[in-house]
């Protein structure tokens with residue numbers, strides 16, 4: 001159907017036609033109307049999607065990543081500062097091989113702030129392993145979004161995409177476009193049905209682990225997927241043309257065959273240039289145009305071929321790379337055209353250690369070859385590693401054979417033995433207890449911290465239930481996306497977010513807060529060891545008053561953040577505090593959280609032998625003393641009421657502090673001050689309030 | 692490219708495999724030794740062991756008084772001493788691991 005649409009409307013139409021299932025976008029000029037329109041499209045019943053209102057682009061990209069990891073097709077649109085804020089999660093999405101599509105209304109990144117359409121926002125992510133489709137007009141936006149899903153979801157590619165258009169110039173100008181038929185698009189673009197990353201409690205997988213020697217191999221996989229994508233793009237464009245009649249490719253050459261001078265450009269400027277080419281041709285000047293439609297993967301062969309006979313080439317760039325002499329696409333064009341006398345070969349070593357012997361090997365290979373080659377140095381596959389990572393299970397999934405997986409049985413731990421935490425790590429014991437309550441229904445979302453570091457190291461994992469690691473600050477968002485995706489798919493599971501105090505009190509508070517506010521059914525478990533332990537004991541928002549850490553060598557000043565009070569401010573949430581010294585009480589609270597159809601926050605105190613400086617044997621005793629001295633009061637909060645539910649006979653706080661090296665510097669006056677504070681805190685809680 | 696590769700996205704489609712390789716029992720400097728006569732099989736130690744190393748055994752009423760009521764998995768026990776410290780019967784002592 002022919003319609004008169006703005007660029008932003010083309011974005012929302014592209015998403016509608018692709019039947020995206022989860023959308024999360026945060027307003028930013030000029031991309032805002034695209035997501036607003038999607039809200040309307042969903043409200044009118046023209047698209048069955050969950051749109052998640054997020055608190056930032058951190059949340060948007062986190063939600064899309066979590067939802068795609070759980071097997072739903074996801075979409076966002078942004079630009080400029082918004083894309084910059086997403087950055088960490090962009091790398092997570094491509095690294096986890098998640099084909100999210102982002103529409104980018106390119107706009108300058110401040111400062112100074114701009115409202116034109118510099119391509120730097122998208123192009124500065126050129127190394128993030130996103131396919132990048134550079135659109136010239138509204139028609140190309142719609143068509144590219146549809147094709148981007150098909151290309152990115154191809155088994156050989158499995159990469160996310162940017163569909164890039166230009167802010168204001170395209171986003172806010174109207175054109176006549178052909179909106180494809182929904183039924184035709186359905187035939188072209190099948191449902192997303194991933195086999196590599198998804199959530200199914202009956203097929204547990206561990207995602208997002210650390211990898212050590214295999215890192216270059218995974219980088220090489222991304223690199224190769226990008227190379228493979230070129231052929232997939234050609235094939236998809238051909239199929240698109242057969243069905244819809246419009247033809248696309250990696251590049252589009254216009255009157256270049258006999259051209260003496262060729263101008264190279266991306267995006268909307270190509271339209272102007274095409275007209276100009278005709279005009280100049282009429283005046284006898286043999287000029288041609290090469291439009292680069294796909295910036296990633298960069299089509300160097302096509303560019304070289306198209307420009308081979310030209311005497312002069314001019315590249316028009318919308319983004320520069322300060323410090324390099326040339327604009328961003330010019331660097332690529334020059335590299336494609338290099339005609340130096342020398343061959344310029346390339347060895348990619350990624351993070352590998354390189355010694356003199358390696359150099360000998362590299363030189364040997366190089367000296368014996370005459371060609372221009374690109375090789376990954378010793379990035380390959382180790383059969384033993386393939387076996388351990390479950391390659392055989394994956395192959396069975398791909399070929400549709402049944403896979404027998406050994407599941408966690410009643411009474412068995414969801415984490416195997418052999419976890420690499422310190423001896424006497426209470427956090428580990430706590431997480432075992434937590435997961436025992438959920439059993440094989442648990443889907444665990446986790447972020448940076450000791451627990452993610454000690455539980456798995458590629459290709460080994462202790463996890464026996466699905467475990468997804470996302471980056472530090474995004475866990476609340478990723479868990480939200482996952483919860484929505486699980487609901488959509490009708491998967492019956494309990495989503496448990498397990499995070500340290502750093503993650504929930506500090507860096508991840510934003511996405512945690514947004515997730516609470518939206519009311520997702522997630523059990524948030526904070527294993528609180530009261531500092532950043534994984535990075536070697538630095539202060540967090542939860543570090544107690546006067547406790548020593550590496551970043552508070554004289555003791556923490558200022559007061560501990562009251563996270564319960566913050567969580568309670570979000571409305572209908574079940575809150576409970578727990579101590580591993582009282583496992584029955586802890587289990588009772590977890591079972592309650594599990595039974596509720598609303599968010600729960602379970603805050604568990606977790607002594608840490610190296611961080612709190614004590615003999616590992618006394619960890620449980622310390623967790624008990626924390627409660628007995630009322631340093632950590634065990635209570636529940638629901639429907640506006642605080643109920644203290646475990647109140648052993650009171651002991652002086654000194655008994656608790658004395659056991660821990662982190663308090664060894666305290667004077668008697670300071671101990672008295674702490675005692676006074678704890679008494680006040682306890683009196684407040686008894687009176688049913690926090691302040 | 693061989694026939695065996697790694698799954699795209701660096702995921703692991705298997706479970707609990709870390710135990711095959713990480714025998715954390717080799718870390719310990721002290722090891723728990725159980726006095727079967729004192730042990731009443733209350734399972735408190737097992738509840739608190741962070742590494743899931745203590746299993747309670749089903750013991751018949753007619754079993755002799757020194758029949759073991761728990762078994763500790765020395766292959767993985769890190770020797771933290773929590774079990775010994777928490778046992779209400781002082782039935783576990785920590786002894787130096789012979790070099």
Ligand SMILES: Cc1ncc(C[n+]2csc(CCOP(=O)(O)OP(=O)(O)O)c2C)c(N)n1
Nearest residue numbers: 448449450472500501502503531532533534
């Ligand atoms: C954006 C970002 N900044 C910094 C880090 C480094 N980092 C990894 S874990 C960690 C501390 C984790 O502390 P916490 O959440 O309390 O968990 P714990 O290690 O104590 O279990 C930090 C700072 C990171 N992973 N990501």
Ligand code: SF4
Nearest residue numbers: 421422425450533608
């Ligand atoms: S540093 Fe503390 S929290 Fe981290 S593994 Fe060791 S004991 Fe556990």
Ligand code: SF4
Nearest residue numbers: 730731733734736778
């Ligand atoms: S806590 Fe002591 S008495 Fe109880 S089972 Fe363990 S060793 Fe036996």
Ligand code: SF4
Nearest residue numbers: 740768769771772774
């Ligand atoms: S010493 Fe520690 S790891 Fe070993 S059995 Fe006792 S509690 Fe478990």
